[in-house]
Amino acid sequence: EVQLVESGGGLVQPGGSLRLSCEASGFTFSSNWMHWVRQAPGKGLEWVANIKQDGSEKRYVDSVKGRFTISRDNAKNSLYLQMNSLRAEDSAVYYCARDRDILLTNAWYDAFDIWGQGTMVTVSS
Amino acid sequence: AIQMTQSPSSLSASVGDRVSITCRASQYIRNDLGWYQQKPGKAPKLLIFAASSLQGGVPSRFSGSGSGTDFTLTISSLQPEDFATYYCLQDYDYPRTFGQGTKVEI
Numbered sequence: 697e698v699q700l701v702e703s704g705g706g707l708v709q710p711g712g713s714l715r716l717s718c719e720a721s722g723f724t725f726s727s728n729w730m731h732w733v734r735q736a737p738g739k740g741l742e743w744v745a746n747i748k749q750d751g752s753e754k755r756y757v758d759s760v761k762g763r764f765t766i767s768r769d770n771a772k773n774s775l776y777l778q779m780n781s782l783r784a785e786d787s788a789v790y791y792c793a794r795d796r797d798i799l800l801t802n803a804w805y806d807a808f809d810i811w812g813q814g815t816m817v818t819v820s821s
Numbered sequence: 822a823i824q825m826t827q828s829p830s831s832l833s834a835s836v837g838d839r840v841s842i843t844c845r846a847s848q849y850i851r852n853d854l855g856w857y858q859q860k861p862g863k864a865p866k867l868l869i870f871a872a873s874s875l876q877g878g879v880p881s882r883f884s885g886s887g888s889g890t891d892f893t894l895t896i897s898s899l900q901p902e903d904f905a906t907y908y909c910l911q912d913y914d915y916p917r918t919f920g921q922g923t924k925v926e927i
Contacts, residue, residue, distance in 0.1 A: 731917075733865075741857075741865065741908055743917035757916040758822070791864055798870060805871040806912035807855060811864035 698722035698810055700792050705815030712782050712819070718775040718792030718812055726750075726770040729795035731808060732777050734788035734817075742788075745777065746795065760786075782819045789814040823847050823911050827920035834925060840896045842923045844887075844909035852888040853913035859922075860905045868907075869894065899925070 704716040718730070732744040745756045745766040754766050765778040775792050794810040824847040834840050844854065852872035857865040867876045869885035872892055882897040896903055904927060909920040 740922045741859075741910075741919040743910070743919065746917075755915045796870075798874075800871050800874065803851070803871075805853060805855075805874075806910075806917070807867055807870035807876065808857070808865070808910070809867045809876065811866070814864055 700794065700810055700812035702790065702792055702812040702815040705790065705817045707818045707820065708782055709821050710783060710819055713778070713780045714782065714817060716777040716779065716790055716792075716815060716817070718777075720773045720775070720794070723794070723810075725768075725773040729797055729806075730766075730768060730775045731793045731795055732766060732775075733791045733793055733808070733811075734786075735791070735814075736785070736788040739788075744790070747775070779817070782817075784819050787817060787819045789816050822916050823850060823914055823918050825909055825911055825918050825920040827907075827909060827923050829923060830921065831924040831926060833927065834899050835927065836899055836901055838899045840899050840903075840925060842894045842907055842909075842925075844892045844894070844920050846890045846892075846911055846913075849889055850911045850913035853911055854885075854887070854892050855910045855912065856883075856885055856894045857908045857910060858903075858905045859908065865908065896925075 731746040747766045763781045767776045791814045792812045793808040796807040796809040826845045854872045856869040859865040873885045906922045906924045
């Protein structure tokens with residue numbers, strides 16, 4: 697079964713750190729870009745970061761640049777999000793998602809086709 | 822960053838209704854747009870990619886159209902399991918950006 701399972705969420709004080717993990721199974725993890733997406737309670741979805749198959753390219757939303765680091769270990773089929781200097785506004789459910797990266801008529805398209813169940817991060821004193 | 826504006830933010834409909842949700846990009850995004858469905862407490866689910874391509878396993882009552890800046894998700898005959906929140910996502914440029922969501926209610 698193709699699946700992603702996140703872990704590592706929890707309660708942390710403002711200014712603290714947390715490391716999220718996402719373990720992949722059922723597919724060749726090293727073949728896909730991977731993303732982190734978050735959703736604050738009662739709010740919409742926000743893309744956070746992504747990473748290329750070999751880890752050589754990483755992109756972030758401006759609000760987390762310099763504080764969050766996305767990484768992966770293809771040997772362990774795992775994606776990570778190191779979150780430092782956490783703020784109350786970082787409180788959210790964090791999802792990892794696989795990018796199917798589809799080629800259609802000579803153009804590449806993202807398609808977040810597999811999602812984890814999410815892990816909750818609460819930043820509060 | 823490219824802003825994605827969905828409308829309406831919510832709508833009430835009945836089983837069997839034809840429903841359309843629009844998404845407008847603040848700048849040209851070719852057809853680099855996907856649609857996602859999310860039910861309460863669950864992860865989003867991919868419905869449409871490249872503006873109009875149906876993801877495998879998604880019922881054919883879902884369709885997408887548009888290119889450039891204006892896009893539409895249409896549900897041809899609303900089913901009970903379709904009551905959910907729908908999001909568009911542009912993958913033309915970084916940062917990737919979602920619309921604010923459209924809640925489809927009874």
